[in-house]
Amino acid sequence: MKNIPHEHTLDSSLAVITEGYHYMHKRMQELNTDIYETRLLGEKAICMHGPDAAQLLYDNEFFWRKDVLPKRVQNTLMGKDGVQMLDDEQHRHRKALFMSMMSRDRIQELMDMLLRYWRAYALKWEKMERVNLFDEAQEVFCLAACEWAGVPLKPTEVREHANEYVNMIYGFGGIAARYLRGVHARNKSEEWNSQIIEDIRSGKLQVPEYTAAYKFATYRDLNGELLSTRVAAVELMNIVRPIVAIATYVTYSALALHEHPEHLEKLRSGDDKFAQLFVQEVRRFYPFTPFLGARTRKDFEWKGHQFEEGTLVLLDVYGMLHDPKLWPEPNEFKPERFKTWSGSPFDFIPQGGGDFDMGHRCAGEWVTIEAMKVALQFLTQEVQYNVPAQDLTVNRNKMPTKPKSGFEIDQVHFVG
């Protein structure tokens, strides 16, 4: 039996908060290992790295998600009792509902809405002295996501609700004020979304049957029961919130374009294959998901290491996206590297890995990729802009993170 190396610490929780994306990667390098044991939030945790580790963590025979999400993540980013916290039949049943919204036609509908809002915003930007792309993209995504999901949203309420979603997303890794903003935002947004579910159920609000709002309001679980109003609201938010989160990837895409203007011409020419490579490289290069967690559901042995039932195991997602064994010259931005990527479900996992239907892989990965392509098309082919001097640093010690200034542009001209 091989011993798992130990990180010598009483508890690493503070290091995770202060070192952010580097935390696990750094320990792996210091201990010269792909697996180590530590303590997090007062319990033993095993941290793992690499495609084999990802494959293990996504094997439902050995792992489940019961009691995995820390309270701070439930109170901000994810909420309680949503699909992320389910296992086995219950999970597959509810996940199927999410996946039923991801047909080609429905995704195309969302893309059309996004392009319509991008264009409307470009006309507004022409009259503005400075435009903060991160802030504006949140509104574009919030408007399109709500319309697509059957959530009524007045133009005057966009800022308020976009802010709530962003505060939830950026709240989970924060301490003090940032975390409390996240908690407050989740409570307010759950109240708003619960009212929508109630209004659909009472017939006060009518929305098309194919929308997420209708589907969650009327979904019956394996026992034939409706979801509680609050859980239906949490699931509706599990659709709208991550669509708003794509604003972060769009901001990173603009940053990548700015830092690597050599790719501009190809994107401007409408080369869809290259746009796909570019988007994949943005999802690999820039930090978003730091790590993923699961809990062992029984005792077992893997590669000579003993795992005990009930152990928290974390997968080093960010480290895997920057591992030179998987991505030569990982700190270079090179879209072409994806030309030869095998398409494995376990080595490139910015939005989780494994199987969409049977496991917890992100239900919105195709939406994310397509929405990033639409935004790139818009930014490279439909608007011209200048990038003034600003602080574009991405602080990887903070989770989640983004370019500090949010990516400001000026002299915007909509060329259509």
Ligand code: HEM
């Ligand atoms: C799950 C990342 C966009 C819906 C996840 C997971 C990650 C992730 C890391 C967890 C995978 C796991 O636990 O194994 C992201 C990122 C996004 C994004 C970085 C881009 C901003 C979206 C979008 C949607 C979405 C656009 C919906 C339209 C979901 C759902 C789950 C999930 C419902 C839970 C799946 C399950 O537990 O079975 N996402 N996601 N995500 N994502 Fe996304």
